[in-house]
Amino acid sequence: MDERILHIRMLGGFSLSKDDRQIDDGENRSRKVWLLLAYMIYNRRNVIPQDELIGLLWGEEERSSNPLNALKTVFHRVRSMLNQLEPSVGHTMIVRKGGNYAWNTNLPIELDVERFSELCQAGDAARDEDGRLDHRLQALALYQGDFLEKLSAEPWVVPIAAYYHNVYVRTVLEVLPLLRERNRLEESTALARAALKVEPYNEILYQHLMRDLVALGEHKTAAAVYDEMSELLFSNFGIMPSDETRVLYRSAVQTINERAVSLNVLREQLQEQHDEPGALICDYDFFKLLYQAEARAVSRNGNAVHIALLSVRSGLDKELSKRSLDRAIENLRDQIRTNLRRGDVAARCSVSQYILLLPQANYENSCLACRRIIKSFSRQYPHSPAQLHYSVQPLEPAI
Numbered sequence: 218m219d220e221r222i223l224h225i226r227m228l229g230g231f232s233l234s235k236d237d238r239q240i241d242d243g244e245n246r247s248r249k250v251w252l253l254l255a256y257m258i259y260n261r262r263n264v265i266p267q268d269e270l271i272g273l274l275w276g277e278e279e280r281s282s283n284p285l286n287a288l289k290t291v292f293h294r295v296r297s298m299l300n301q302l303e304p305s306v307g308h309t310m311i312v313r314k315g316g317n318y319a320w321n322t323n324l325p326i327e328l329d330v331e332r333f334s335e336l337c338q339a340g341d342a343a344r345d346e347d348g349r350l351d352h353r354l355q356a357l358a359l360y361q362g363d364f365l366e367k368l369s370a371e372p373w374v375v376p377i378a379a380y381y382h383n384v385y386v387r388t389v390l391e392v393l394p395l396l397r398e399r400n401r402l403e404e405s406t407a408l409a410r411a412a413l414k415v416e417p418y419n420e421i422l423y424q425h426l427m428r429d430l431v432a433l434g435e436h437k438t439a440a441a442v443y444d445e446m447s448e449l450l451f452s453n454f455g456i457m458p459s460d461e462t463r464v465l466y467r468s469a470v471q472t473i474n475e476r477a478v479s480l481n482v483l484r485e486q487l488q489e490q491h492d493e494p495g496a497l498i499c500d501y502d503f504f505k506l507l508y509q510a511e512a513r514a515v516s517r518n519g520n521a522v523h524i525a526l527l528s529v530r531s532g533l534d535k536e537l538s539k540r541s542l543d544r545a546i547e548n549l550r551d552q553i554r555t556n557l558r559r560g561d562v563a564a565r566c567s568v569s570q571y572i573l574l575l576p577q578a579n580y581e582n583s584c585l586a587c588r589r590i591i592k593s594f595s596r597q598y599p600h601s602p603a604q605l606h607y608s609v610q611p612l613e614p615a616i
Contacts, residue, residue: 221235221236221325222235222325222326222327223235223302223310223324223325223326223327224326224327225258225326225327225328225329226329226361227255227258227259227328227329227330227364227365228329228330228333228359228360228361228362228363228364228381229360229361229362229363229366230242230243230361230362230366230367231251231255231365231367231368233299233302234302235302235303236302236303238301238302238303239302240298240299240301240302242367246294246298247291247294248367248368249274249291250291250294250295250298251367251368252273252274252368252371253270253273253274253291253292253295254295254298254299255365255368255374256270256273256373257295257311257318257319257320258320258326258328259330259377260320261319261320261322262322263319264314264315264317264318264319265317265318265319266317267285267288267316267317267318270288270318271284271285271287271288273373274287274288274291275287292311292318295307295311296308296310296311299311309321309324310324329359330364330381332356332359333356333359333360333381333384334384336352336353336355336356336359337352337353337356337384337388339352340352340353340356340388346395349395350392350395350396353388353391353392354392356388357385357388357389357392357408357411360381360385360415362415363378363381363382363415364377364378364381364382365377365378382415382416385412385415386412386415386416386419386422389408389409389412389422390421390422390425392408393405393408393409393425393429394425396408397425397428397429397432402429402432402433403433405425405429406426406429406430406433409422409423409425409426409429410426413426417449418449418450418453418454420446420450420458420459420462423442423443423446423462424461424462424465426439426442427439427442427443427462427465427466427469428465430442430469431465431468431469436469436470436471437469439465439466439469440466440469440470443458443462443465443466443469446458446462447500451565451568452539452543452568454568455567455568455569457501457566457567463502466500466502467502493554494555494559495553495554495555495556495557495558495559496553496554496557496558496559496561496562496563496573497559497561497562497563498550498553498554498562498563498564499562499563499564500564501564501565501566501572503564504562504563504564504566504572504574507562507574508524508574508612509615511574511576511612512612512613512614512615513615515612515614515615516614516615520576520577521577521578521579521611522574522575522576522577522578522611522612523575523578523579523580523583523609523610523611523612524572524573524574524575524609524610524611524612525572525573525575525583525586525587525607525608525609525610526566526570526571526572526573526607526608526609527549527553527570527571527572527573527587527590527591527605527606527607528569528570528605528606528607529542529545529546529549529569529570529603529604529605530569530603530604530605530606531602531603531604532602532603532604533602537602537603541601541602541603542568542569542603544601545598545601545602545603546565546568546569546571548594548597548598548601549571549590549594549605550563550565550571552590552593552594552597553571553573553590555593556586556589556590556593557573557575557586557590560576560577561573561574561575561576561586562574573586573587574612580609580611583609584607584609587607587609588607590605590607591605591607
């Protein structure tokens with residue numbers, strides 16, 4: 218790092234460093250001071266009118282009787298802060314031009330957002346795959362978070378942050394397969410985890426991470442990643458992982474023995490780790506497999522099997538809040554487990570519903586089981602704003 222150059226970071230935290238001195242937005246200073254400084258640096262090739270800066274800092278707020286003096290006061294604070302990098306440098310960095318303000322472009326600086334863009338463009342232009350990968354990895358290393366995170370609500374920041382965010386995610390998705398092809402799986406998993414901190418709802422990133430973890434033999438970690446993603450998508454959007462992601466999950470939880478084993482060993486592996494009473498609660502993906510197996514059995518033996526749907530709804534005119542819904546669905550899970558038989562199976566199938574598989578139960582008994590759960594829920598949580606509703610249908614035999 219050239220110590221004579223002013224190094225400026227805007228991706229994630231906002232900081233300026235020169236020689237061995239640094240100032241950053243983690244320090245307890247006015248938001249307007251950092252906002253003005255960021256705007257001057259990012260627009261440093263322009264002379265900025267005073268009225269534009271006054272609008273930036275105060276917007277539609279009630280302004281002081283003398284907004285020009287108020288602006289000068291903020292500039293004084295900005296320059297005083299810059300002087301911590303070098304005595305009197307604040308007046309050198311920010312200059313007046315015809316009553317307006319400008320950043321002194323004669324001073325050498327290195328701005329991370331510009332370097333990020335340069336490296337991404339170099340990666341796109343590289344003729345060989347190794348060159349593309351190298352430039353893109355350098356670019357991604359600079360991305361420590363979205364553009365000016367602490368100023369993310371500012372109107373001028375929003376489109377810029379969205380642009381760099383999208384470039385980052387696109388570049389990550391281009392790099393991950395290249396790392397996997399070169400068997401650089403540790404780097405790939407580290408990159409996917411870093412990207413998920415920036416883009417936590419991107420299912421494709423989760424797929425890359427799970428695939429690499431399985432390739433590394435970290436099956437339990439891959440399954441935990443799936444559980445984390447599934448809960449995140451459920452709680453925030455009420456959706457379930459895609460079929461492709463569920464296939465990866467099944468691959469992660471498969472237990473394959475490297476050598477031939479005895480039936481006794483297999484029986485021990487198949488047993489439940491924790492012998493809990495009540496119904497078996499499983500993921501919806503596994504519920505589907507159990508349902509399909511039961512449908513095949515019914516087509517052969519003709520036994521009575523029913524499925525039931527328990528739904529959480531609001532007892533009031535307005536919808537349940539997310540917090541109330543989450544609490545109700547968690548409490549419902551406990552009531553299902555404790556009020557059904559050990560041979561019964563349940564899975565959460567939507568953000569507000571559980572589906573039940575009730576073997577060897579006719580329609581009347583299945584309805585009784587649902588009413589027992591609802592009665593127990595109401596008795597256990599009398600002040601809950603949630604109401605439970607159920608429907609029961611026979612399981613259709615496999616054709």
